[in-house]
Each structure stands twice: as structure tokens, then as C-alpha cells.
Amino acid sequence: MTMTDPSPVISAKGLDLTFQTKDSPVQALRDVNLDIGAGDFVSFIGPSGCGKTTFLRTIAALEQPTGGTITVNGMSPEAARKARAYGYVFQAAGLYPWRTIAGNISLPLEIMGFSKAERAERVEKTLALVDLEGFGGKYPWQLSGGMQQRASIARALAFDADILLMDEPFGALDEIVRDHLNEELLKLWARTGKTIGFVTHSIPEAVYLSTHIVVMSPRPGRITDVIKSPLPRERPLDIRDTPEFLEIAHRVREGLRAGHAYD
Amino acid sequence: MRIVCAKDCARGMLMIRNVFPVLTVVAVIFGIWYLACVPMNIKTALTEAERAGATVSTPGARERRDMSAIGLALANPAQWRDTFALKKPRLPAPHQVAVELWQTTVEKKITSKRSLVFHGWITLSATLLGFAMGTVGGILLAVGIVHSRAMDMSVMPWAIASQTIPVLAIAPMIIVVFNSIGVQGLIPKAIISAYLSFFPVVVGMVKGLRSPSAMQLDQMRTWGASKSQSFWTLRLPSSVPYLFTSLKVGIAASLLGAIVGELPTGAIRGLGARLLTGSYYGQTIQIWSALFATAILAAGLVAVIAGIERVTLKRMGYGK
Structure with a gap:
């Protein structure tokens, strides 16, 4: 992958991950090499079973690689977790129904041992960051699905990690809400300058959001193409109708098709 | 106003609709219970009636012992009422249980051994x-x-x-x-x-x-x-x-x-x-x-x- 930063934030070299199942071992990742620079927005796209989520989970030390190396901020993923290097957003908002929105955002801060005053301050700050000011006292069921997912992003941002890992965060939302949240996410990324790893099924979503699109292919899970986007960092929604956009989307589609050619 | 009334009426209807089946089931259970009391208690009732001087279809408790309770009940409609009021019935009637419950909860002092x-x-x-x-x-x-x-x-x-x-x-x-x-x-x-x-x-x-x-x-x-x-x-x-x-x-x-x-x-x-x-x-x-x-x-x-x-x-x- 093209590097803007001489020292990548996330670096994978010859990464292998094989799951032992009952009948036969499954190669979820094979020989994955990837560098992600500071401030990049990297999307992982590919069909089910291509290892995109597994790769994201490996960065977050939720899976252990069986070969190769991976570093996050120059450390092992476990050490990076202890250093609060990343926030992780899952596909479902996963807010606790018995906590208010503020209470939910405050939860990781409580676990990490922030003081009460600092928790309150950070909750306010992150609520503003995701445009949910004034909703801190509400319970999750009082919010729409899109607002809940924004709250879950706020929760991942609350402890100020430099890296944001997102596993199909908008997959369960409808198209209109998804468009809106994509726009919001780009604004948030511009404001905070975070490095974002983003797993998605959607080609337009990947092209619209990313500086780099990593195309992956299944059996074994591997990277088939890394596309550097020529689009400017500032992207209005109607950029999706420009020839540049359509050209990148076409290239992603071709890449996905090539990965599937044998089956 | 009309809307409020409509809402209340609807709620009332709903309650009636919910209460009705429950009451029906209760009524059926009580009906079967009362009905069962007659054959269950008829032998004791006949014995007591005989002792009090009444004439019954088959005289003598020993003669009646092995007879069908339902048959005896059908032959002695005059004693049906007695089957609901025995002191030691085989099967007490619902109102007997209710009266006993009332007497031993409300009417007895709670310090009483019979409360x-x-x-x-x-x-x-x-x-x-x-x-x-x-x-x-x-x-x-x-x-x-x-x-x-x-x-x-x-x-x-x-x-x-x-x-x-x-x-x-x-x-x-x-x-x-x-x-x-x-x-x-x-x-x-x-x-x-x-x-x-x-x-x-x-x-x-x-x-x-x-x-x-x-x-x-x-x-x-x-x-x-x-x-x-x-x-x-x-x-x-x-x-x-x-x-x-x-x-x-x-x-x-x-x-x-x-x-x-x-x-x-x-x-x-x-x-x-x-x-x-x-x-x-x-x-x-x-x-x-x-x-x-x-x-x-x-x-x-x-x-x-x-x-x-x-x-x-x-x-x-x-x-x-």
C-alpha cells in the first residue's frame, strides 16, 4: 500500500490466521501484508468469509494470528489495547438498555478508571462530536437506530484513541440513515484526524469514505487489491455521481469479481 | 370529550371481554364441584337423614355401602340439599370452604390457634x-x-x-x-x-x-x-x-x-x-x-x- 507516513500506524507482514474446526482447518487470512498510515481512512471490502472482519479483530487483539507479525503503533495488539490505542465499533450498537446514553458512553471510561469529573467532561465532548448534545439523559430505546449507532461511535471515541476500528457499523441501517451517517463520519474524521479501519459490504460506501480501499477475497482470505482513492478529502454526497467516483467503484467491482473468478 | 368517552368505553369493553371468559371458567368449575358433591356425600347424607327419621330409598347404611352413589343420588332427590351441608363431608361444597375460610381468617383473632x-x-x-x-x-x-x-x-x-x-x-x-x-x-x-x-x-x-x-x-x-x-x-x-x-x-x-x-x-x-x-x-x-x-x-x-x-x-x- 502507498504510504504517506514513514512509520505506519498499523503494519501487517505475512499475516496468517488459521481456525481449527472439527472437519478441517480454515484459512481465514493468508499472507496479508498491509501498512496503514496515520490519518488514513481504510475500508476493507469483500464477500463473506474473505477475512475482512477477522483482520480487523486481529488488529484489536480479539484474534491471535497463527503466523506473521502485526503491530499497532509499533506495539503488539495487546500492548496497544492497554495503551488505549483504538476504539472498536461493532455492527450492532450494543448499548446497555439499563444505562442512559451518557452512562453508556461513560462505561469504558469507568472501566479504564477515569475520574468522575473527567468522565462527565469527556461524555459531553463526545456527545457533541456525534451530534447528540442533549441526549445524554435518554435511554437507548428512546433513540432511533441511527442515533444509537452514533452513540456507540461516541462510546468508542470517549477515551480518545487515535485509531477507530469499525466493523460494518451501518450494515443494519437503512440507506437514507446510512448516507447521513457516512457524511457525519467523514466530518468527524476531518475534525479529529483519526486513523479509521472500516469493514463494509457496500462498494459505494467504501469508495465514498476511504482514502484506501482494500479488496479482499475468500478461501483463503487474502488481499487482492489495494486502491488509493484520488478523491479529495472533502466529499459532498453528490461526489458519488462524478466520473472519478464511478471509475473507482468500477475498479473495486472488477477486483471483487476477479477474486471470485474461480467459483 | 367524545374522544375521551370513546376511549373509556373501549377500555370498559376490553375489561368485560377479559373478565367474561375467566368468570365462565370459574362458573363451570363451581358447577362441576357442586354436582360432584351430591354422589360423593349422598351416603353420609342418607345415614344422617335416616337417623333423623326420614324415609330413604334403601334403608340401612350397611345395605347402601356397596351401592352405586349415583344411583342412590338419583333415587333420593330430597337429600341433595343435605349433601351440601354435612359437618364431615367427603367433598365439602364450595360455600362451606368459603365460610370456613372467612371464619378462620377474618372472624378469628389472629393469635387464636384456629386462625x-x-x-x-x-x-x-x-x-x-x-x-x-x-x-x-x-x-x-x-x-x-x-x-x-x-x-x-x-x-x-x-x-x-x-x-x-x-x-x-x-x-x-x-x-x-x-x-x-x-x-x-x-x-x-x-x-x-x-x-x-x-x-x-x-x-x-x-x-x-x-x-x-x-x-x-x-x-x-x-x-x-x-x-x-x-x-x-x-x-x-x-x-x-x-x-x-x-x-x-x-x-x-x-x-x-x-x-x-x-x-x-x-x-x-x-x-x-x-x-x-x-x-x-x-x-x-x-x-x-x-x-x-x-x-x-x-x-x-x-x-x-x-x-x-x-x-x-x-x-x-x-x-x-
Whole structure:
């Protein structure tokens, strides 16, 4: 992958991950090499079973690689977790129904041992960051699905990690809400300058959001193409109708098709 | 105004629609019950009627002994009324049970040995103590099972085995063992009661503490949460709905345990004792009223738990 930063934030070299199942071992990742620079927005796209989520989970030390190396901020993923290097957003908002929105955002801060005053301050700050000011006292069921997912992003941002890992965060939302949240996410990324790893099924979503699109292919899970986007960092929604956009989307589609050619 | 009325009327209609089937079922049950009283009690009624000088279809209690009760009932319609008013009927009529219940709860002083409130409290105190012990024990066991593989493998089979032993068989032994070390009265009964109520709590809490999804547990890991942090902030709150379901089963089991604990020792106080003395002296009305008192008490206890459940879950943001 093209590097803007001489020292990548996330670096994978010859990464292998094989799951032992009952009948036969499954190669979820094979020989994955990837560098992600500071401030990049990297999307992982590919069909089910291509290892995109597994790769994201490996960065977050939720899976252990069986070969190769991976570093996050120059450390092992476990050490990076202890250093609060990343926030992780899952596909479902996963807010606790018995906590208010503020209470939910405050939860990781409580676990990490922030003081009460600092928790309150950070909750306010992150609520503003995701445009949910004034909703801190509400319970999750009082919010729409899109607002809940924004709250879950706020929760991942609350402890100020430099890296944001997102596993199909908008997959369960409808198209209109998804468009809106994509726009919001780009604004948030511009404001905070975070490095974002983003797993998605959607080609337009990947092209619209990313500086780099990593195309992956299944059996074994591997990277088939890394596309550097020529689009400017500032992207209005109607950029999706420009020839540049359509050209990148076409290239992603071709890449996905090539990965599937044998089956 | 009209809208308000329409709403109220609709609510009224809904209530009638809900109450009607319930009342129908109750009426059918009472009808069958009264009907059953006639053949069940006809022989006693005929004997008493004969003693009072009436003529009946087949004179002589001995002659009637092996005859069909239904046949006798059909042949002696004059004695039907008597079958609902016997002092020691085989099957007391509903109103007899109701009158006995009224007399032994409302009309008797609660300090009286014949007050069902007095006996009910004796049983209730053992029930509540046993329920508390069973609940605390059940929760502690569940926490152990969820957090320790060794306990998961070893405790659950014993817990299941414990419930396959008939409580009627083990209750006398518990009473005798405790009696021999000088513990009597409330504690042994509460232990039998706890023995029955801990099991649903263990099963429910194990399921509840394991109810957080893999995603929620992964989320905790990404925050570097310790086992105890995950327990207090995720597992325990997640288990609350499961706990209440178990508590409703557990409290009814507790009451059953307390009553069974009163039976084998010939206890003289408690609802179990009322059942026992009733059967010694053929006081069927007393037995039936004690049975109904037990059922009403159990329903009340379950309703109290259900009320606490509703309020708690609402405050926790569930059920929306």
C-alpha cells in the first residue's frame, strides 16, 4: 500500500490466521501484508468469509494470528489495547438498555478508571462530536437506530484513541440513515484526524469514505487489491455521481469479481 | 370529550371481554364441584337423614355401602340439599370452604390457634427465610458455575440430582438431623424450603449470567475490562430478567417446601399442620380451606414478585 507516513500506524507482514474446526482447518487470512498510515481512512471490502472482519479483530487483539507479525503503533495488539490505542465499533450498537446514553458512553471510561469529573467532561465532548448534545439523559430505546449507532461511535471515541476500528457499523441501517451517517463520519474524521479501519459490504460506501480501499477475497482470505482513492478529502454526497467516483467503484467491482473468478 | 368517552368505553369493553371468559371458567368449575358433591356425600347424607327419621330409598347404611352413589343420588332427590351441608363431608361444597375460610381468617383473632392467619404466618415466615437462603445460595452457586470450569462440571449434576430426590423423603431426615443437634422450628423448615427454591435460581442465573452476546463480551475485552468489571457492569445487570423468572418459580417452591417440612413431624402450627390435623380427624372442610389458603398465599407471593419485577425492569429500561 502507498504510504504517506514513514512509520505506519498499523503494519501487517505475512499475516496468517488459521481456525481449527472439527472437519478441517480454515484459512481465514493468508499472507496479508498491509501498512496503514496515520490519518488514513481504510475500508476493507469483500464477500463473506474473505477475512475482512477477522483482520480487523486481529488488529484489536480479539484474534491471535497463527503466523506473521502485526503491530499497532509499533506495539503488539495487546500492548496497544492497554495503551488505549483504538476504539472498536461493532455492527450492532450494543448499548446497555439499563444505562442512559451518557452512562453508556461513560462505561469504558469507568472501566479504564477515569475520574468522575473527567468522565462527565469527556461524555459531553463526545456527545457533541456525534451530534447528540442533549441526549445524554435518554435511554437507548428512546433513540432511533441511527442515533444509537452514533452513540456507540461516541462510546468508542470517549477515551480518545487515535485509531477507530469499525466493523460494518451501518450494515443494519437503512440507506437514507446510512448516507447521513457516512457524511457525519467523514466530518468527524476531518475534525479529529483519526486513523479509521472500516469493514463494509457496500462498494459505494467504501469508495465514498476511504482514502484506501482494500479488496479482499475468500478461501483463503487474502488481499487482492489495494486502491488509493484520488478523491479529495472533502466529499459532498453528490461526489458519488462524478466520473472519478464511478471509475473507482468500477475498479473495486472488477477486483471483487476477479477474486471470485474461480467459483 | 367524545374522544375521551370513546376511549373509556373501549377500555370498559376490553375489561368485560377479559373478565367474561375467566368468570365462565370459574362458573363451570363451581358447577362441576357442586354436582360432584351430591354422589360423593349422598351416603353420609342418607345415614344422617335416616337417623333423623326420614324415609330413604334403601334403608340401612350397611345395605347402601356397596351401592352405586349415583344411583342412590338419583333415587333420593330430597337429600341433595343435605349433601351440601354435612359437618364431615367427603367433598365439602364450595360455600362451606368459603365460610370456613372467612371464619378462620377474618372472624378469628389472629393469635387464636384456629386462625388461618396465624398458621399462615408460621408457614410464611419459614417460606420467606428459606426463599432468601435459596436465592442467595442459588445466585452464589451460579456465579461460581459461570466463572469456574471445575464448578460448572461438578456442581450442576449434583444440583440436578438433588431435585430428583422426592422432598417428602428427605424432609423428615432434615428435621430429625437438626432436631438431634437442638435446632427446631423455623430453621429446619426454612432449609427444606431453600432446598427446593435454590434450583430454579441456579438454572435461571447461570443462563442469565451467560446471556451477554459474544459481541458484548468482545466489547468488554477491547476496553481491557477485568473479569469482575465484566461481571458487575455486564453479566449481572443482564441476568436480572432471568433472575425474576426464577424467583417466581422459586417462591412457589419455597412455600411448598415449608408445608412439606411441617408434615412429617406432626407439627401443630402452620398450614401443613392444618392439613395434617384435618386429615387425622376427618375435618375435610379444614383441609380444603387450608389448601385454598395455601393457593391464595402462593398466588399472592408470585404476584408480589411479579410486581417488583415489573417496576425493576421498567426502571432498568427493559420491556420497551
